[in-house]
Amino acid sequence: MMTEAKTKFLNRQFNALKNKSKQIYDKRLKTPQKRKMTFELILEKASVLLKYFLLYGLSFVILYPLIQQFSIALRAPEDINNPLVLWIPENFSLKNFEISGIVLDYWNALWNSIKMSTIVTILQILCTALAGYAFARLKFKGQGILFIIVMATVIVAPATIELPLKLTLMDFLGTGKSLLGSPTIMYIFAATGMGIKAGVFIFLFRQFFRGIPEEIEEAAYLDGANPLQVFTRVMLPNARGAMVLTGILTFVWQWNDSYFTANFVSKVNSDFSTLTTKMMSIRNAIQGAIQQAGIWQLLDQDVTQNPLFTSMILNTSAMLSMIPLIIFYLLVQKVLFTEGIERSGLVG
Structure with a gap:
């Protein structure tokens, strides 16, 4: 009984999702004008995402050496050969x-x-x-x-x-x-x-x-x-x-x-x-x-x-x-x- 009830519940969910997808299609993609507007919206969102992806990527490439340089500068001289020290110095020093x-x-x-x-x-x-x-x-x-x-x-x-x-x-x-x-x-x-x-x-x-x-x-x-x-x-x-x-x-x-x-x-x-x-x-x-x-x-x-x-x-x-x-x-x-x-x- 539990298995049959669960199957009916899943079928109802699937049908509801199917109907919702059909409504979205009818609303946005049924006519050529709506399809064009939808594709333009998708391209606009994708271009924004790509722009920010490149922006953050280039920022990381530029800032990474500076952050690493600052981390090394604050490292105590005796930690220079310490393999455990990568980013955060074990002993901070201004020496x-x-x-x-x-x-x-x-x-x-x-x-x-x-x-x-x-x-x-x-x-x-x-x-x-x-x-x-x-x-x-x-x-x-x-x-x-x-x-x-x-x-x-x-x-x-x-x-x-x-x-x-x-x-x-x-x-x-x-x-x-x-x-x-x-x-x-x-x-x-x-x-x-x-x-x-x-x-x-x-x-x-x-x-x-x-x-x-x-x-x-x-x-x-x-x-x-x-x-x-x-x-x-x-x-x-x-x-x-x-x-x-x-x-x-x-x-x-x-x-x-x-x-x-x-x-x-x-x-x-x-x-x-x-x-x-x-x-x-x-x-x-x-x-x-x-x-x-x-x-x-x-x-x-x-x-x-x-x-x-x-x-x-x-x-x-x-x-x-x-x-x-x-x-x-x-x-x-x-x-x-x-x-x-x-x-x-x-x-x-």
Whole structure:
């Protein structure tokens, strides 16, 4: 009896579900118009799900190394060989930050990085904007060839021009004075269109100024303005978006630069180093740093011979170098960065 009652109950449930499915079909899929609307709704929901799936997937790929890096930085040095420690450190410690700060000479290198990146950014904005305006509006012989040469600087490897630049700087303008080892070199590069990726920014400003109506310039000329006045009073204020984008990228690229700063400044003048150039020589400075931090012996061996410990200090040093940039991004990304991209003509 129980089995028969149960079978009848299941049959009623199945029939009810069947009737409900038929009602849904009649309501949504019976006519071609309803089928089309239903399929469009399904595609819309599927696209939203796919978008969020990709968004969360890419976020994980980007954030995973940062989370792992932060976890390693907070790990006590004696736990570096502990196979049980994967994500959450068994012993939390700030010793890695202390050692990294000593190795990097952090506050001095931080000040040098901020000063150099800021000055280079200002000079590069002014230089590339002026060059971009000249290529966009002024007409002169050889303009096309010169612009091709400027664009070629983007794809030419820096090592190709390193030797000629060093020979020139060793006898600057025939004065017999060498500028190698001075941060002034980076400022000269930025002010003369030889800064990092300057060709990209010249092209950016050229395209931006070409998009501004010529009637605005003509009105300024009728009022008696010369080309320089038109540039500074009319064109430059309208190029705020391109200036913001150029400033952000130049600051970040100069901050992370290890090639030009190391070869032309730090390798010649050991008293001037940025955070990035300090990281290049960090392996040779670990021994003195751990002696100063008071943890010379770890795991019954010289820690400088432990590659995992060296990698942990490198990891923490990289994190200390990134913190100012992260703060910089947080300050400008909403107010300036989005507007800079939108107004620079790089979006569709």
